[in-house]
Amino acid sequence: MSAPATQAMDAPPLAAAYFDGVTSRRHAVTLTVEDGIACICGAVERQCPLATLRVSEASRHCARIVTFPDGAYLEVEDRDAFARLLDRTGHRGTLVARMQQSWRATLLAAAGLAVLLFLLWRFALPLLADMAAIAMPASVEQALGERVLQEMDRRILSQSTLSESDQHRIERQFAQLVMVAEDAPPYRLLFRKSRIGPNALALPSGQIVLTDELAQFLADDSEALMGVLAHELGHLQKRHLIRRIVHGAATGAAAMALFGDASAMLASVPALLLDLKYSRDAEMEADDFAAQLMRAAGRDPARLALALERLARDEESGFVYLSSHPATAERVARLKAQ
Numbered sequence: 001m002s003a004p005a006t007q008a009m010d011a012p013p014l015a016a017a018y019f020d021g022v023t024s025r026r027h028a029v030t031l032t033v034e035d036g037i038a039c040i041c042g043a044v045e046r047q048c049p050l051a052t053l054r055v056s057e058a059s060r061h062c063a064r065i066v067t068f069p070d071g072a073y074l075e076v077e078d079r080d081a082f083a084r085l086l087d088r089t090g091h092r093g094t095l096v097a098r099m100q101q102s103w104r105a106t107l108l109a110a111a112g113l114a115v116l117l118f119l120l121w122r123f124a125l126p127l128l129a130d131m132a133a134i135a136m137p138a139s140v141e142q143a144l145g146e147r148v149l150q151e152m153d154r155r156i157l158s159q160s161t162l163s164e165s166d167q168h169r170i171e172r173q174f175a176q177l178v179m180v181a182e183d184a185p186p187y188r189l190l191f192r193k194s195r196i197g198p199n200a201l202a203l204p205s206g207q208i209v210l211t212d213e214l215a216q217f218l219a220d221d222s223e224a225l226m227g228v229l230a231h232e233l234g235h236l237q238k239r240h241l242i243r244r245i246v247h248g249a250a251t252g253a254a255a256m257a258l259f260g261d262a263s264a265m266l267a268s269v270p271a272l273l274l275d276l277k278y279s280r281d282a283e284m285e286a287d288d289f290a291a292q293l294m295r296a297a298g299r300d301p302a303r304l305a306l307a308l309e310r311l312a313r314d315e316e317s318g319f320v321y322l323s324s325h326p327a328t329a330e331r332v333a334r335l336k337a338q
Ligand SMILES: [Zn+2]
Pocket: 231, 235, 278, 282, 283, 286, 324, 325, 326
């Protein structure tokens, strides 16, 4: 009966110096490998599974170092004999496998981190932003709203050209509608001529900006206009804009903390003001509020759907309003079904 193959391939003893990893004392030993176990003989007697040893990279001038799990190590001067020993014991193969494993582990860790960051950004951040927005004092919301209005007045809005009687009529009609609501937030209508066309926007301060262009576009259908204003009141009631602003700032702050980039945060604020686009969910919530309010007042929520359809048909008029209040087709279908 022949010896096992591994034993047949075991290498002859190799001279080495053993260090205990604590003192600098050198112990003369020999190294042999039997059945995957490294055996140290001589001044120190010790055995250790090959798989638990770390072997230094081969280099032209240095002795090879074999490190034990406890920090003790061997110095092997005869590099060629040691390379042959590694070959015979198949250690080279396990080294390559170990490197691949560590690559895999690195990639896996990087992917895990990316997933974790995505989950934080997608779920934790909005939640925290919502909590921060809810906890925000009214005075801060007021100041923020004023700042947004100032910025818009400077860039895209100017004094309304609607007649006073038209403004009063719209104010009166809307006040009558809101009267029936139990949970309507405080609001104030502001009339502005706009450089960007028909739009309506609810600011965190409770101000609802109605552009002359939108009032004129829906001049022949005051119920449709009331529907649009009720939708804006819905954005106010759900505090969508303040949540968007806090979320944007939080994303920016998180990006800054992670990547050290303050510009992302600073860049997000003006872009948010001038290129506001509510999420589909925010639009649905505002529509639900408007529909409920209109029904409670004995009006037809479909008037809001008709306004949206008219805006969608008139590309030039609809462009601005529908780009900041998206998901039109879905909203129309939903409002009509209510
Ligand atoms: Zn909207």
